[in-house]
Amino acid sequence: MVVISDIIVQGLQMLLVLLMAPLLTGFVRKIKARLLRRQGASMFQPYRDLLRLLRKEVVLADNASWLFRVTPYLTFAAIWVAAALVPTFATGLLFNWTADLIAIVALLGSARFFLALAGMDVGTSFGGIGSSREVMIAALAEPAMLLIVFCMALVAGSTQLSTVANFMASSYVGLRVSLGMAIIALIMVALAENARIPVDNPATHLELTMVHEAMVLEYSGRHLAMIEFGAFLKLLLYVSLIACVFLPWNIALFGTGPLAYAVGAGAYIVKLAVAGFLLALFETATAKMRVFRVPQFLGAALMLGLLGTLLLFVSRSF
Amino acid sequence: MMSAVALQMVGVAGLLGLSVLAIVLSRSKFGTAVIYSATMVVCLAALANALRWLLGGPADAAGLILPVGLPWLGAHFRMDALAAFFLVVVNLGGAAASLYGLGYGRHEHTPHRVLPFFPAFLAGMNLVVLADDAFSYLLCWEFMSLASWALVMAHHREAGNAKAGYIYLVMASFGTLALLLAFGLLAGPTGDYGFAAIRNTPHTPHVAALVLILMLLGAGSKAGLVPLHVWLPLAHPAAPSHVSALMSGVMTKVAIYGFIRVVFDLLGQPSWPISAVVLGIGGITAVMGILYAMMESDLKRLLAYSTIENVGIIFVSLGLALAFQANGQKLPAALAFTAALFHVLNHSFFKSLLFFGAGAVLTSTGERDMDKLGGLIHRMPLTSFVMLIGCVAISALPPFNGFVSEWLMFQAVLQSPELPQWALKIMxxxxxxxxxxxxxxxxxxxxxxxxxxFLGRPRSPAAETAVEVDRISLAAMFILAALCLLAGILPGPVMDALSPVAVEILGSRLPVQAHMPWLSIVPMSESRGSYNGLLVMVFIAICASSAVYFIHRFASHALRRGPAWGCGFADSVPAAQYSGGSFAQPIRRVFGTLLFHARDHVDMPAPGDTRPARLRIELHDLVWEKLYQPISGAVGFSADRLNRLQFLTIRRYLSLVFATLVTLLLVLAIWS
Structure with a gap:
């Protein structure tokens, strides 16, 4: 009986991230439009976009291989699994222990690996430039992310995300220099990983950016829908990650019953809204940087992560 | 019933016999088939013997003394858990390479240059692992080096191979010299060269430090530690591809075996500064190796550079194990050590697989230069599928095996704030x-x-007309790909199989993984971190198939093929695609400007000029230019100077001899 309820909660979480992801992106877009004094599309526009893409015909390049057609599903699945393993409204879900934070980072790495390959598949310059820049960004963002993981793991004594969240929710944590560095670094990495301003511009695929959107340029129809959906999920994943580690208030502990779950879910939605608002605010306030400034940006994140970890090696109390 | 070590020696004798037989058979029509299949059978038997020893529960190390070698010593051979594990790696790689050779070897133009040395090389590697005294160890080590040198020189007429062979020979002699001195120090003034005697003698810290440095030079040059790696990217690709796989996937592991045997086993309790040195060199090797690989466009040479990276990763993990062991932290030491051994096994799987794939590409296109390939996924679908698995596995991505060993290493890193030394805390x-x-x-x-x-459009006619390779080569690659997946989703049994080695070398082991729920791995305790490759794979499969199901149930099925979109401008010339060099450009610019003094020179003709624009990339291998060129320059210079001594009169020669004698006697007089 317990197992069944566990599975239901886990399934609910998987569905929740799936349903919420487009809404978060729509919300960010709406806020951005309002900040720019535009009316903007409805918050639900991403859902409509996805449905419209699903109804469209796929136009495939003549020389696209099977890898090109498989990649959208693989990346979507990898990101979905990763997103489902990040606690959203409750910790200690059934499968949280399957993969820890390091594995979640690596799952996202798998998704990116295949996406970068798909960018190379058709053999156009756009795909190549997108892929080569994406892996350059990833080559810096991934180690930065792992150092952030080290930081959190050293504070909480575990790489298990549920354990980390439980620990952060407890009163032992207090203010720590290392965690301060970690959250700044994490936000920087999250911006880069999700191809947001100032690293990349999610709204265009032309000369100005040529990273993520250039890589997926050849995709259309249902394949594009899967890739877009994956990108929505990834944004949600990073926001959930920041929320569960650094803003763990009201997250339901494992097995505390439906009421706590409901409170947790409500708190989670509030956290998403706050994070989305801040993201939109930040994106309207900054300009995109040149692509070869990105290594400096991510290098700073890497150094912050390293410094945080180093402080924790020196003393657990930093 | 013969003891395990005797059985293993019978296998070695069989391999040596095969190599003699190969001299006779190599020019006959069936030579290739007979030798490779027989080698495969012997390797499989040796593999079974070693596996039985490793998995068969606690057994006492079995020794064997042959009446050859030094008269008062004899040749000692012994099988313990560490040797058994490395024998598994050697013979598994050997069996896979033999199977691959059955297919690949048919395209060999000069089989008489490959066949006799192939079993001999395998025999040499087996012997190094089995040797139990310094003399036989060095002898077998040299035998292994020379056999592999002969294989590197198999195609000696191809450009660059002779130079590769020469540099390999010089570096191998240098490495052996370092090992010789290391064993000399270990044996001490009493001069007992048996490993058992060395193990029982206490060593002073100075001797230990010197031995470590000599081992880093000796075993490290064979394994490819930066800056001793220069021969590796030249020699490994020069050999036929199944031998490249053995050299990269297996021989570097034999060098790592030598390092573990001496530093962990013979030297006794390590001290922490040793671990700091190993950690630092390992980290630099890992990063430099992969950056070199990134800059390379020759497929096999790139794989050789990536071997350097993996050796660096293994040394980092060994360094962590030494650090924990020096501070008496038994469980973390076992974790780091197990991670290193796991990575040894993993790397032998995927690096062999990748070299086989490169060999398949070479067979069917005659090209090693990636910038002349492309689009092979259409022409060689099965090869590209297994290569994809190899690439995912070596990139440390779940659910494949490369990720598991890196995950274990990261877990070991997270245990290290408890280390008391400040240098280690920072390092x-x-x-x-x-x-x-x-x-x-x-x-x-x-x-x-x-x-x-494999992706994109073909960049040369050879790539356009490539065909799939033979089934036997494919079978070898598919077996290795399956092993990569198996070790990735079921890491628990592998870690359990490695525990006797950790017990023997460190005196501690990880918790038994077989009892963990759902086949997950829990190296320390559940609350510290766990990973379940099987469930991750099942989840990905479920999510992907439900997405596919949903899409095919509800979404449009329409699909149309058309020309590539490319924002309205799809360049028709395949040469305009992204090449290896252009793909590496962002990373070259970020890391290479400092580490390789990389510069891009653009020659853009003036408007109206019809001459093509040119981009020239300038890269410097600083290790070669700053370290090796001065040394080789100095050697050449002094050789030139000394050349004068060749043309002296007899009187001068005699006075030279007299002067030398007097000087030596004087030195002796002052010394004593």
């Missing part, structure tokens, strides 16, 4: 960051390998 996070950087760069590098070689 370990930095090395952890290097490990993470190397892993991320490896993923970038293998996107390049697969993307440029």
């Amino acid at each position: 370990v996070p930095a090395v952890g960051a290097m490990l993470a950087l190397a892993a991320a760069l490896a993923a970038a590098c293998f996107v390049k390998v697969f993307g440029v070689t």
